[in-house]
Amino acid sequence: MIIIMKPGTSPDQIDQIEDEVRRLGYEPHTIRGAVRTVVACVGDETSHASLEALTSFGTVDRVMPVQRRYKLISRETHPEPTVVQVGTARIGGGDFQLIAGPCSVESREQILETAEQVKAQGATILRGGAFKPRTSPYDFQGLGPAGLVLLREAGDRYGLPVVTEVLRESDVDLVAEHADMLQIGARNSMNYALLERVASAGKPILYKRGLSATIDEWLLGAEYMAKTGNRQIVLCERGIRTYETATRNTLDVSAIAVAKLETSLPVFADPSHAGGRLDILQPLARASLGAGADGLAVEVHRNPPEALSDAAQQMTPAAFSTFIQRLRPFISICGLACKTS
Ligand code: PEP
Numbered sequence: 001m002i003i004i005m006k007p008g009t010s011p012d013q014i015d016q017i018e019d020e021v022r023r024l025g026y027e028p029h030t031i032r033g034a035v036r037t038v039v040a041c042v043g044d045e046t047s048h049a050s051l052e053a054l055t056s057f058g059t060v061d062r063v064m065p066v067q068r069r070y071k072l073i074s075r076e077t078h079p080e081p082t083v084v085q086v087g088t089a090r091i092g093g094g095d096f097q098l099i100a101g102p103c104s105v106e107s108r109e110q111i112l113e114t115a116e117q118v119k120a121q122g123a124t125i126l127r128g129g130a131f132k133p134r135t136s137p138y139d140f141q142g143l144g145p146a147g148l149v150l151l152r153e154a155g156d157r158y159g160l161p162v163v164t165e166v167l168r169e170s171d172v173d174l175v176a177e178h179a180d181m182l183q184i185g186a187r188n189s190m191n192y193a194l195l196e197r198v199a200s201a202g203k204p205i206l207y208k209r210g211l212s213a214t215i216d217e218w219l220l221g222a223e224y225m226a227k228t229g230n231r232q233i234v235l236c237e238r239g240i241r242t243y244e245t246a247t248r249n250t251l252d253v254s255a256i257a258v259a260k261l262e263t264s265l266p267v268f269a270d271p272s273h274a275g276g277r278l279d280i281l282q283p284l285a286r287a288s289l290g291a292g293a294d295g296l297a298v299e300v301h302r303n304p305p306e307a308l309s310d311a312a313q314q315m316t317p318a319a320f321s322t323f324i325q326r327l328r329p330f331i332s333i334c335g336l337a338c339k340t341s
């Protein structure tokens with residue numbers, strides 16, 4: 001951290017700040033400029049008290065980090081890309097990966113049929129919500145444990161690893177028993193106790209950005225998980241809430257580029273939840289790949305008008321087939337190997 005003193009601070013006042021810095025366990029290195037003085041503080045912030053409290057001194061202008069606050073996931077500390085292995089799918093290793101499936105697991109026939117179809121079109125991971133975070137408590141909340149069993153059965157039958165959302169800490173072990181990858185949904189993006197509990201399960205994580213999370217908050221959420229020792233984290237940009245109403249959320253393409261630049265973690269985009277519209281799914285997917293995404297997560301339902309959640313944004317299997325065919329040239333242009341059939 002560095003402490004920037006206010007202009008005109010006296011030597012005694014600087015001494016006082018240096019003493020405080022030492023008291024907190026850091027070594028101060030003071031640079032006296034013509035107008036301002038800067039105190040650089042050397043020490044391990046993970047084992048010492050925060051220096052931020054020093055802003056309460058009237059002589060201190062700002063206390064600023066010199067390093068990224070996310071250390072374990074940052075590219076500074078890990079220049080090599082992190083590869084996240086989800087069953088047979090290798091995410092972040094240069095191969096395009098495609099998560100597809102319905103918003104919710106609704107019945108055995110629905111998930112088996114959808115799994116077969118998405119697999120045939122080249123999906124590499126099957127998705128399906130068993131515990132659904134719905135805006136209204138009166139809407140379908142998911143099949144719960146029965147949904148996990150059906151998702152697992154579908155994944156096993158068609159040779160696809162499965163990802164599904166965990167809503168509560170008390171469900172983590174159960175979901176981890178059935179799924180190859182655990183999803184933290186946008187609404188839980190800053191539920192730090194859940195993040196730590198999910199990461200401690202040791203499975204790969206699909207970590208969605210919160211509806212109003214800044215990029216920094218999103219990456220610090222990933223740092224919470226990495227701190228448990230589990231770095232098998234895939235960041236997922238799924239659109240943020242802005243003033244725009246033409247789309248369900250605003251796909252923040254820059255967040256994909258920034259996350260790729262700042263961290264070593266693989267980054268996904270979910271253009272289904274970002275746009276909430278089928279008619280712009282293809283350009284949103286292309287934009288995401290152009291910004292550096294390692295893969296995409298999309299929603300596919302065998303009969304979208306009958307879907308119990310997110311009916312408007314789910315592709316039919318036929319639309320999914322067209323979607324992937326049209327996308328394929330862009331996948332290669334963006335430098336990813338496309339092994340999808
Ligand atoms: C989902 O993937 O089904 C979902 C609820 O996503 P999000 O958390 O991004 O809204």
Ligand code: MN
Nearest residue numbers: 103299309310
């Ligand atoms: Mn959904």
